[in-house]
Amino acid sequence: MTAARPPAKRSRPRNLLGVLAFLKRHPGGVALCIGLLLVNIAIEMTLPQVLGNTITGLRNHLASGNEFSIWPFALLYLGLISVRAAVGFILGPIRNRTIQSTLSDLRSAVYNALQRLAFTYHDRANSGELISRATTDVWRLQDFLFACLLLSVDIAVSLVATTTLIFLISPALGFVALGTMLPTIALIAFFASKLQPQWRHVHDQHGAMTTVIQENIAGVRVVKAFAREQSEISKFRDKKETYMNTLLNTVNYWASRVPRAQFLYGLSTPLALWIGGREVIQGNMPIGDLAKVVFYLMAIGHRVGMIGQFTNIMQNASASAERVLEILDEPTVLPSGTRPMPPGRGEVTFDNVSFQYAREKVLKTGGKAKVEDKPEPSIPRPVLHNVSFTAHQGQTIAVIGPTGAGKTTLVNLVPRFYDPTEGRVIIDGVDVRELDIPQLRRSVGVIFQETFLFSASVAENIAYGRPQATRAEIEECARAAQAHEFISELAEGYDTIIGERGISLSGGQRQRIAIARAFLMDPRVLILDDATASVDSKTERLIQEAMKKLCEGRTTFVIAQRLSTLQHADQILVLQAGRIVASGKHEQLAKESALYRELFNQADAR
Numbered sequence: 230m231t232a233a234r235p236p237a238k239r240s241r242p243r244n245l246l247g248v249l250a251f252l253k254r255h256p257g258g259v260a261l262c263i264g265l266l267l268v269n270i271a272i273e274m275t276l277p278q279v280l281g282n283t284i285t286g287l288r289n290h291l292a293s294g295n296e297f298s299i300w301p302f303a304l305l306y307l308g309l310i311s312v313r314a315a316v317g318f319i320l321g322p323i324r325n326r327t328i329q330s331t332l333s334d335l336r337s338a339v340y341n342a343l344q345r346l347a348f349t350y351h352d353r354a355n356s357g358e359l360i361s362r363a364t365t366d367v368w369r370l371q372d373f374l375f376a377c378l379l380l381s382v383d384i385a386v387s388l389v390a391t392t393t394l395i396f397l398i399s400p401a402l403g404f405v406a407l408g409t410m411l412p413t414i415a416l417i418a419f420f421a422s423k424l425q426p427q428w429r430h431v432h433d434q435h436g437a438m439t440t441v442i443q444e445n446i447a448g449v450r451v452v453k454a455f456a457r458e459q460s461e462i463s464k465f466r467d468k469k470e471t472y473m474n475t476l477l478n479t480v481n482y483w484a485s486r487v488p489r490a491q492f493l494y495g496l497s498t499p500l501a502l503w504i505g506g507r508e509v510i511q512g513n514m515p516i517g518d519l520a521k522v523v524f525y526l527m528a529i530g531h532r533v534g535m536i537g538q539f540t541n542i543m544q545n546a547s548a549s550a551e552r553v554l555e556i557l558d559e560p561t562v563l564p565s566g567t568r569p570m571p572p573g574r575g576e577v578t579f580d581n582v583s584f585q586y587a588r589e590k591v592l593k594t595g596g597k598a599k600v601e602d603k604p605e606p607s608i609p610r611p612v613l614h615n616v617s618f619t620a621h622q623g624q625t626i627a628v629i630g631p632t633g634a635g636k637t638t639l640v641n642l643v644p645r646f647y648d649p650t651e652g653r654v655i656i657d658g659v660d661v662r663e664l665d666i667p668q669l670r671r672s673v674g675v676i677f678q679e680t681f682l683f684s685a686s687v688a689e690n691i692a693y694g695r696p697q698a699t700r701a702e703i704e705e706c707a708r709a710a711q712a713h714e715f716i717s718e719l720a721e722g723y724d725t726i727i728g729e730r731g732i733s734l735s736g737g738q739r740q741r742i743a744i745a746r747a748f749l750m751d752p753r754v755l756i757l758d759d760a761t762a763s764v765d766s767k768t769e770r771l772i773q774e775a776m777k778k779l780c781e782g783r784t785t786f787v788i789a790q791r792l793s794t795l796q797h798a799d800q801i802l803v804l805q806a807g808r809i810v811a812s813g814k815h816e817q818l819a820k821e822s823a824l825y826r827e828l829f830n831q832a833d834a835r
């Protein structure tokens with residue numbers, strides 16, 4: 230059975246930890262980044278000491294004429310900032326490599342998940358949304374990784390170190406620092422807590438916008454054929470504007486809150502000058518120490534600003550992390566069996582099979598939940614009911630029935646594109662659920678109702694299932710599929726690159742490439758879904774011929790409205806509303822089934 234439990238809901242921190250786990254794959258890079266960062270922080274903490282001591286030295290020199298040389302201080306300062314520059318020089322590339330490698334791992338994980346997910350998932354997910362998550366959301370995590378790897382360490386270590394140093398100089402000023410810093414951080418945290426749902430909304434709107442773009446590119450011919458360009462443009466404008474407004478609301482919300490927090494912290498310096506200044510006047514504190522405190526307070530102010538940046542990145546990224554991890558955690562996979570394909574020639578049995586498609590959408594799009602996002606309070610609508618039959622090895626089984634009767638659904642259960650809701654599909658004596666999926670799928674060739682060709686050469690498209698096939702094998706299959714002739718006429722023959730949907734090829738040509746592709750796999754069971762539905766009679770004859778060769782010695786399921794196929798079939802299954810209402814050979818059905826006669830006459834008329 231397809232695992233159909235709902236995706237595990239992660240809490241926000243778990244989302245972020247889920248992404249952080251990817252950093253663990255680069256321990257060397259992470260350790261180096263943190264190590265170098267700590268060196269930098271140590272330098273930053275030392276610089277105010279040098280400055281403060283210089284000021285105190287100068288002050289004493291002015292007041293009492295003490296010997297004082299400025300050179301050691303200036304050289305020390307120069308030395309420190311040189312080391313800092315060198316560290317920054319090394320740190321940049323290491324940080325970039327670590328972050329980009331981690332992002333690259335994340336991209337692979339998302340891509341692998343998309344490959345792993347079952348048909349049931351892809352039926353319900355929308356591809357624009359998936360593209361947005363696999364690209365833009367992963368990209369947004371770059372800032373997040375930067376924030377976690379560097380900002381977080383920088384902020385935490387610097388704040389603790391600086392506050393401690395201020396306390397060591399003057400406990401009173403330490404309390405000034407703490408007393409302004411903590412409420413500021415609390416205020417920022419409060420504002421930030423409002424931000425994550427807003428960012429999620431922004432990203433969902435981005436997904437919705439991408440969906441419109443993706444659908445328009447995929448459906449550009451339909452758009453033009455129906456002269457709907459203008460309305461598609463306004464549809465996109467709406468989505469784009471909703472996205473921009475949501476984004477502006479979010480960034481403006483943040484932009485207007487940060488100055489309030491900064492003002493609060495800004496009070497620390499006048500307070501320190503007032504309290505510390507009195508200490509200096511009373512002679513309880515060297516003037517250089519007050520200067521050190523002011524420098525440290527400035528360093529804290531810088532980090533407090535970084536907290537704002539950090540939380541904004543975190544909220545933004547945790548929304549993206551959520552969207553990415555929803556894919557990584559998606560449980561809709563078809564668990565593979567472990568048994569190898571048994572010996573046999575392709576006997577297929579449907580044992581009391583019923584099936585219904587899952588209904589709910591798997592991805593939220595456009596922010597607000599839509600009605601169809603919710604699982605429907607299931608009025609079960611089985612597509613197949615108690616289907617039982619056996620296709621003996623080498624037989625040709627024709628499946629016939631009105632549109633929507635469930636023909637495609639029925640044959641899709643053989644290579645386990647879906648699992649039956651009830652009953653079993655058995656190949657050569659073994660339930661398909663027990664079989665190793667890759668082996669099963671290599672043993673069942675499918676020529677889909679619609680042929681998809683990749684943007685690659687003709688040869689690569691034919692050899693898709695067996696990339697190691699030789700050119701001779703590819704050509705042999707193309708000849709058998711009656712495709713060799715037209716392929717040879719293409720500009721670069723087998724090396725001609727064809728578009729992602731084989732745009733430069735006709736429907737009949739695409740189908741023959743699909744047939745050649747199936748030939749090359751030499752499957753024991755073959756499924757032809759309406760493979761000759763869209764071609765002229767000459768091409769049809771060519772395809773029929775190709776099919777005949779392809780079917781020899783294999784169990785073949787043909788969904789066809791073609792007279793000749795029906796007449797030659799060993800068994801015809803007449804499907805109506807998901808039930809087999811009649812089965813047998815042509816002559817027998819022509820006598821016994823009114824529905825068959827009707828369908829047959831329609832086929833005849835074609």
Ligand SMILES: Nc1ncnc2c1ncn2[C@@H]1O[C@H](COP(=O)(O)OP(=O)(O)OP(=O)(O)O)[C@@H](O)[C@H]1O
Pocket residue numbers: 352586587612630631632633634635636637638639
């Ligand atoms: N991926 C899917 N998710 C949900 N419902 C589906 C899915 N595919 C098909 N259906 C529904 O299942 C029913 C049977 O569809 P199916 O594609 O098997 O019909 P068909 O007999 O192949 O029709 P046609 O002759 O038009 O190809 C239809 O009601 C259809 O709406």
Ligand SMILES: [Mg+2]
Pocket residue numbers: 636637638678758
């Ligand atoms: Mg169909």
